[in-house]
Amino acid sequence: MIRSLLPRLAGAVVTLLLAVTIAFLLARASGDPVRQMLGDMASQGQIEAVRADLGLDRPLVVQYFDYLGNIVRGDLGTSLRYHTSNWDLIASRLAASFQLAAAAIIIGVVAGVTLGTLAAMFEGKRVDRVAVSLALLGQSVPPFWLGIMLIVVVAVGLRWLPAGQAGSWSHLILPAITLSTLPMARIARMTRSSITEVLEEPYVASARARGFGTRRVMARHVARNAAIPVITLVGLQTGVLLSGAVTVEFVFAWPGLGTLTTQAVAFRDFTLIQALVVFGAVTFVLVNLVVDIVNSVVDPRIRGTL
Amino acid sequence: MSAASTARTLPGRLYIYILSVVVVIAVIAPILPLPDPNLQDLRARFTPPVGFDGTWEHVLGTDHLGRDMLARLVAGTRLTLLIAATAVLVAGVVGATLGVLAGYRGGWLDLVIGRLVDAQLALPFILLAIAIIAVQGRSLGVLVGVLALVSWAHYGRLLRAETKSLRERPFIPRLRASGLPEWRIITRHVLPNVGGTILVIATLQVGTMILGESSLSFLGLGVVTPDVSWGAMLAEGRQYLADSWWVVAFPGLAITGLVLTVNLLGDAMRKAYDPRKRTYR
Numbered sequence A: 001m002i003r004s005l006l007p008r009l010a011g012a013v014v015t016l017l018l019a020v021t022i023a024f025l026l027a028r029a030s031g032d033p034v035r036q037m038l039g040d041m042a043s044q045g046q047i048e049a050v051r052a053d054l055g056l057d058r059p060l061v062v063q064y065f066d067y068l069g070n071i072v073r074g075d076l077g078t079s080l081r082y083h084t085s086n087w088d089l090i091a092s093r094l095a096a097s098f099q100l101a102a103a104a105i106i107i108g109v110v111a112g113v114t115l116g117t118l119a120a121m122f123e124g125k126r127v128d129r130v131a132v133s134l135a136l137l138g139q140s141v142p143p144f145w146l147g148i149m150l151i152v153v154v155a156v157g158l159r160w161l162p163a164g165q166a167g168s169w170s171h172l173i174l175p176a177i178t179l180s181t182l183p184m185a186r187i188a189r190m191t192r193s194s195i196t197e198v199l200e201e202p203y204v205a206s207a208r209a210r211g212f213g214t215r216r217v218m219a220r221h222v223a224r225n226a227a228i229p230v231i232t233l234v235g236l237q238t239g240v241l242l243s244g245a246v247t248v249e250f251v252f253a254w255p256g257l258g259t260l261t262t263q264a265v266a267f268r269d270f271t272l273i274q275a276l277v278v279f280g281a282v283t284f285v286l287v288n289l290v291v292d293i294v295n296s297v298v299d300p301r302i303r304g305t306l
Numbered sequence B: 001m002s003a004a005s006t007a008r009t010l011p012g013r014l015y016i017y018i019l020s021v022v023v024v025i026a027v028i029a030p031i032l033p034l035p036d037p038n039l040q041d042l043r044a045r046f047t048p049p050v051g052f053d054g055t056w057e058h059v060l061g062t063d064h065l066g067r068d069m070l071a072r073l074v075a076g077t078r079l080t081l082l083i084a085a086t087a088v089l090v091a092g093v094v095g096a097t098l099g100v101l102a103g104y105r106g107g108w109l110d111l112v113i114g115r116l117v118d119a120q121l122a123l124p125f126i127l128l129a130i131a132i133i134a135v136q137g138r139s140l141g142v143l144v145g146v147l148a149l150v151s152w153a154h155y156g157r158l159l160r161a162e163t164k165s166l167r168e169r170p171f172i173p174r175l176r177a178s179g180l181p182e183w184r185i186i187t188r189h190v191l192p193n194v195g196g197t198i199l200v201i202a203t204l205q206v207g208t209m210i211l212g213e214s215s216l217s218f219l220g221l222g223v224v225t226p227d228v229s230w231g232a233m234l235a236e237g238r239q240y241l242a243d244s245w246w247v248v249a250f251p252g253l254a255i256t257g258l259v260l261t262v263n264l265l266g267d268a269m270r271k272a273y274d275p276r277k278r279t280y281r
Helices: A004-027 A035-037 A043-052 A060-072 A086-121 A124-140 A143-157 A170-197 A202-209 A214-244 A246-254 A257-266 A272-300 B002-009 B008-030 B069-105 B107-122 B126-135 B141-166 B171-177 B184-220 B230-240 B246-273
Strands: none
Touching: A004 A060, A004 B107, A004 B126, A060 A143, A086 A124, A086 A170, A086 A214, A086 A246, A086 A257, A086 A272, A086 B126, A086 B171, A124 A170, A124 B184, A124 B246, A143 A170, A143 B184, A143 B230, A143 B246, A170 A214, A170 A246, A202 A214, A214 A272, A246 A257, A246 B126, A257 B126, A272 B069, A272 B107, A272 B126, A272 B141, B008 B069, B008 B246, B069 B107, B069 B141, B069 B184, B069 B230, B069 B246, B107 B141, B126 B141, B126 B184, B141 B184, B171 B184, B184 B230, B184 B246, B230 B246
16 A cells, blocks of 8 residues: 555655746746835835845746755745744644635535435436536636625624624634535536446446345445545545635635735735745645545555556 | 537527627627716715616616726626636647647657646646736736636646547557658547537636636736726625625626526536536536
């Protein structure tokens, strides 16, 4: 198992290296962040001074290896605005982001798998059409707009739940529901297609022919075989959620990484932005690695191919 | 099945009609009998829409500067569609070219492109977009470039796989044996076979691009005044939503409706091109 995992691990490292290189090339080599930071009013002398201060006057190759070396050492640099390490800033927001992402993914998985399973069991019937429509709608609504509308109706209009910021559990409900719509929709569609495919397999028919009831066939034969693509997707969505909740956190003033990102943009804190991109990529690749391992546990056939 | 037969199946046709109407509105927006989308009338601020104590003068009401919501929505259609279409075109051409080349050629080219695709997909969209725009500044060109950049890998990944399996089919080695130049095999025989896939991804990506543009504009990183896009309208209207729900409700509905239509069309096309059950993904 460990040995079969090594190539996968090496692949993840290469992917990560390429990803941070792309991030570096796009964010640093493509333009001058200092000009964006200081605005049009800055004199050439001021610009030169800040460039020298940040080490941006050195050759790009030197900057690149410096950047890579820092990442390898786990040093994400120092924030331009807060003058503390970017890693500390990210760590301070991690718990809030994790809480929101976990709540959203739980809602998304429960609702999505339920919808998808119902749709697959009643393929072509009204239940199926309703489930598929709901999933499509979930993929089409901009989450931040849904969040605003939920605030208007549920928090401001009905006064049922608080509108923003973290606090008690009730603060978590609206942002978690908002953030769960996209994963819910994708998981529902994937579950549906995965189960309908498995339902057509000959072993399902033979299990039925042997007189097993629907519940037993679904639980023993279908669920296990249909789970792999769904687990993979859940992993992907979790990675996206951890870093991609920017707009939803912004709407609900949720004190997580997303809000840290929008603040970093507002203050033109470009070292922090870069740290956040690197952190997002690392998280994503790590989550996918974990997903691969989980899949190989669920389905022994995969182990050989890892 | 061909694109023409997709158009003949009823659900797909309905969505094409709806989209055509939207495109026509976007094109003829300047000659429509609507007020200037940036014309301010402070005495008519926050006029509610018709049916909610509003008048027919402003059918969908007005915003915090008294600008006509309907006129702004129509004006926003132009930019929203233009940005999405350009981004899809750029990403589609680049992504499809790289994907087909990687799948057809194999070898080191495939290895490099395959890894690039993986790496690109590992970078979180919003964060990457923010990082680029923070350095480059805001402009329409940057916005389209950023959207295309986060989108090309989706074409690359699927077309690479599709071309690979196509290459295993017997007709490709035969064409090669008959002395047909490689570029001709690719343009005449590979591309038509993967064309359906390109079209389906492109359609679904239109929705993704519209959502991406609206997110970035909402965060103040995309379209800015005096330009109008639906996402930018949402960003401006957010502060006033306690007094006037319509300022945020209508642009959001417009985005949802358009993206939903595009996604429905994409699904209908996927069903037509892919007879297997995977269609619904």
